[in-house]
Amino acid sequence: MKYFSTRGEGPVSLDDALRKGIAGDGGLFLPEQLPGFEVADFAAAGTLTEIAAVLLRPFFAASALHDDLEQILAETFDFPVPTTRLPVDGRNVSLLELYHGPTAAFKDVGAGFLAACLSRLEADVESPLTILVATSGDTGGAVAAAFDQRPGMRVAVLFPDGRVSERQAHQLCCWSDNVLSLKVQGSFDDCQALVKAAMADGDLSTEHRFSSANSINIGRLLPQSTYYADASLRHFRRTGNKPGFVIPTGNLGNAFACVMAREMGLPIGPVVLATNANKTISDYFRTLEWLPRASLQTLASAMDVGDPSNMERLRKLLGDADRLRDQLGVVSVSDTEIEASIQQDFREFGLAVCPHTATATHAWRHMDPEDAQTHDWILVATAHAAKFETIVEPLIGASVPLPPELESILSRPAKAVAIDARLESLAAALRGD
Numbered sequence: 001m002k003y004f005s006t007r008g009e010g011p012v013s014l015d016d017a018l019r020k021g022i023a024g025d026g027g028l029f030l031p032e033q034l035p036g037f038e039v040a041d042f043a044a045a046g047t048l049t050e051i052a053a054v055l056l057r058p059f060f061a062a063s064a065l066h067d068d069l070e071q072i073l074a075e076t077f078d079f080p081v082p083t084t085r086l087p088v089d090g091r092n093v094s095l096l097e098l099y100h101g102p103t104a105a106f107k108d109v110g111a112g113f114l115a116a117c118l119s120r121l122e123a124d125v126e127s128p129l130t131i132l133v134a135t136s137g138d139t140g141g142a143v144a145a146a147f148d149q150r151p152g153m154r155v156a157v158l159f160p161d162g163r164v165s166e167r168q169a170h171q172l173c174c175w176s177d178n179v180l181s182l183k184v185q186g187s188f189d190d191c192q193a194l195v196k197a198a199m200a201d202g203d204l205s206t207e208h209r210f211s212s213a214n215s216i217n218i219g220r221l222l223p224q225s226t227y228y229a230d231a232s233l234r235h236f237r238r239t240g241n242k243p244g245f246v247i248p249t250g251n252l253g254n255a256f257a258c259v260m261a262r263e264m265g266l267p268i269g270p271v272v273l274a275t276n277a278n279k280t281i282s283d284y285f286r287t288l289e290w291l292p293r294a295s296l297q298t299l300a301s302a303m304d305v306g307d308p309s310n311m312e313r314l315r316k317l318l319g320d321a322d323r324l325r326d327q328l329g330v331v332s333v334s335d336t337e338i339e340a341s342i343q344q345d346f347r348e349f350g351l352a353v354c355p356h357t358a359t360a361t362h363a364w365r366h367m368d369p370e371d372a373q374t375h376d377w378i379l380v381a382t383a384h385a386a387k388f389e390t391i392v393e394p395l396i397g398a399s400v401p402l403p404p405e406l407e408s409i410l411s412r413p414a415k416a417v418a419i420d421a422r423l424e425s426l427a428a429a430l431r432g433d
């Protein structure tokens with residue numbers, strides 16, 4: 001299969017799209033054409049990894065990784081991705097638990113898959129590839145965990161010192177020697193600017209062979225579409241109904257993967273995007289004008305995005321807002337509503353949800369009653385509540401037990417190098433000075 005940039009560049013191979021992340025013309029890679037499936041194509045596939053192998057096989061048709069696909073998927077999904085029924089009277093509503101990976105958030109899936117692919121593509125190269133990642137919390141931990149101890153790969157994680165929670169900081173700083181954790185004296189925007197400056201610096205790029213692992217890499221989207229295939233097929237086989245999904249949305253990577261699965265023919269009903277107070281997408285659907293803006297800080301911080309980059313892919317695939325709004329729902333959820341939803345989920349379901357997941361449970365509770373009745377719904381849980389205990393615990397008046405994966409991370413020793421927000425300081429840290 002060939003891949004093209006949303007802005008026209010191409011064709012490139014999957015392997016090059018994985019290595020590059022972003023296209024040279026600034027666009028995002030998409031396959032030339034999505035493969036089409038019928039439910040019967042998955043008849044012999046029972047488990048998530050078997051379903052994933054059927055779904056992703058065409059994408060790897062001409063890839064050097066073709067024969068490794070099963071192994072790559074087995075490495076990616078070495079944790080369960082269950083759907084659990086919620087106690088809702090007379091209706092079929094469940095939670096897709098994407099938080100059982102090493103850092104207890106759904107980004108573990110994309111990061112793990114990308115690491116498994118890149119480490120194979122780079123296996124025979126002498127100098128390591130350096131993944132640069134600026135993070136405000138979740139992404140950096142998932143990427144560090146995924147590339148930890150991978151031969152031929154190095155990761156530099158840049159995070160704003162003092163502006164991530166203690167638990168988050170620990171998750172960014174507790175890895176092996178191939179992960180360099182850099183606490184930057186500055187904001188998240190400073191970290192991001194540093195990463196951009198380093199990548200644009202010819203000498204530094206040659207010396208370190210920079211690459212990125214952010215959510216615009218096609219290698220993060222492909223594996224995310226597999227859990228929507230798995231959950232929808234299991235639901236359809238059991239009930240004969242196509243479930244709808246409500247998806248906490250920031251940069252639109254997770255939701256785009258669901259849309260992609262639906263376009264490929266998986267039994268998926270309506271898709272609803274739940275955003276926080278950042279309303280770029282809902283305003284677009286309402287006014288038909290795309291107006292990216294600076295992000296607002298909210299309780300669902302991993303969704304604080306004012307310029308969702310994957311909108312470019314969505315428009316390429318489905319069309320502009322006049323078409324998009326017929327195919328997708330969108331709901332913007334305020335911080336007050338997030339707090340109320342966390343409390344209601346705990347009261348009604350006995351379930352502690354994270355602030356991101358709470359946007360989805362809110363959107364489901366407040367949807368058009370007819371939509372709520374007509375469809376079965378799967379609400380997507382993107383992170384474990386224990387990652388956001390300082391927000392969740394006071395609201396529910398109970399402590400959230402640490403899941404085993406977070407407990408094991410928090411028991412490791414942590415170390416970080418402090419730098420100021422200048423390119424010279426980053427360069428020195430990368431050289432080990």
Ligand SMILES: *Cc1c(COP(=O)(O)O)cnc(C)c1O
Binds near residue numbers: 106
């Ligand atoms: C990144 C993230 C999101 C948003 O996902 P996108 O793919 O950026 O839309 C939602 N919840 C959590 C916990 C996240 O880490």
